[in-house]
Amino acid sequence: MSTIDGNSTPHASPGNGVANQAGSFSSFKPSLTCNDQLSLMVSRGLRVNDRNEALKRLSELNYYRLRGYWLAFEKDDAFIEGTTFEDITDVYDLDSKFRRWVWAALEPIEIKARTTLAQHLSMTYGPLAHLNRGLFNNASMHAESINNVRREIEQARKNKVPCLLHNLEKYGELPIWAAVEIMSLGTVSKLYGNLSNTAVNKNETTVAKAIAEEFGLKPHALKSWLRHLTYVRNICGHHSRLYNRVMTNRPTLLKADKPYASNKQFPTLLVLMRIYQNSWPEKWNEMVNELDRIMSGHDAALRSMGFPDNWKQVLTSSRSNRSGKSNVRCSHAPA
Structure with missing residues (x-):
């Protein structure tokens, strides 16, 4: 029988009576x-x-x-x-499974966001485009993003990441296609959201629009969605409760999805659905079936997370007109 205290309890220990800034x-x-x-x-x-x-x-x-x-x-x-105690742990276990499902769904989106940002900026503005403040609207926000990248570079240097060390030794800087691999999704999201309309590619399309088109979206929607998915990713990454959470960062939904808008979890699934239907349509139905297996028998939990009664039909009935295939050629130079 466990008698663990301290970290397993909801309150701080009196310890030796040392006071903190808030008092005793x-x-x-x-x-x-x-x-x-x-x-x-x-x-x-x-x-x-x-x-x-x-x-x-x-x-x-x-x-x-x-x-x-x-x-x-x-x-x-x-x-x-x-x-019962089991009622509580059943909900806890459901949240754990749901959170892992969301985490897995986010992985290819994060990688694609890194890839498309690197491709479109490097093709038009070269390997160090991310360092060019003139391509971004807000100079202080850009400086903050690059400072975050610098910190990640130093951490990767300490960890002796081979490809990073190779590029730094050879060029003195990381080209954007290498830099995105050590950027957090939050940094990628902020760089994308800060792109200026003066950043235009050879087809006279803004870089922000060209990247958004890779997701079948307009720039304002992708900006909102990347910001929201960064928020969700941080919840999952810290193993925090996703179930029945009030989502303080809400995505801008497409017109067809607005009837399901709420500050709960279902709008996140609508965002995931739209991205998958444009990028990996063949995977989405299988993922929804897996989610259905996870949620089976948890009707009350579904309602608390903003799921409509016909949630599975909602997530599988709409289809994208895009093939999901990209016509962007990889421009990255070999290491």
Whole structure:
């Protein structure tokens, strides 16, 4: 039976009584062992069918993390009658599976965003286009983005990443097609969103528009979607709760999808759907079927995340007119 305390509890320990900037630790409630945590939950009306298993889960999951999942089972600081510990962990496990599904769906989008930014800028403005402040609207935002890139370069240098060291030794700088590989999606999103309309390619199309066309979108939509997906990626990357979360960063939806707009999770799936239908249409139905398997039997959870009753039909009935194939030739120089 676990008696882990400290990191497994929702409150800071009084420790040695050292005060912090906000005041004394005495203002916090005392730490509780896992056993005491569970007893507290039981005293508030929670039913526990297997105490040993519940203690094991509490020893693995921070009480404070788990609390985010039982808020829907609470009323007036007590659990709704009949709520079990297993009800809470079932929702936790559902969120974990859903989050991993979203994370996997984001991977090719992130890689494509890096690739298309590098291709279109380098083809028109050369290997160091990302360093050219004249191609971007806001100089301070551009400087911040490049500072982030510099920090990532230094970290990669310390880690002795071979391709990075090769380029730095040979050229003194990273060409954009190498730089994007150490950029975060947030940096890629900010660079794209900051592109100036004066950055025009040889076909007299703005670089921002040319990149957006790779996704079957207009620039304002891609800018919004990359910003939103960066937000979602950070949630997934930190293993934070995605289930029933109020999404503070909401994407601009296409007109056909606006009836499903909300501050919950379903709009994110609409964004993923539109990108996949343009880029990898053959993969999308399989992914929706996998999501259906994950969500099967969780109707209440689906509603709490903004899913309509016919969500599977919504995610599979619309089709893109694009083939999803790109006509952009890779311009990257060999290492």
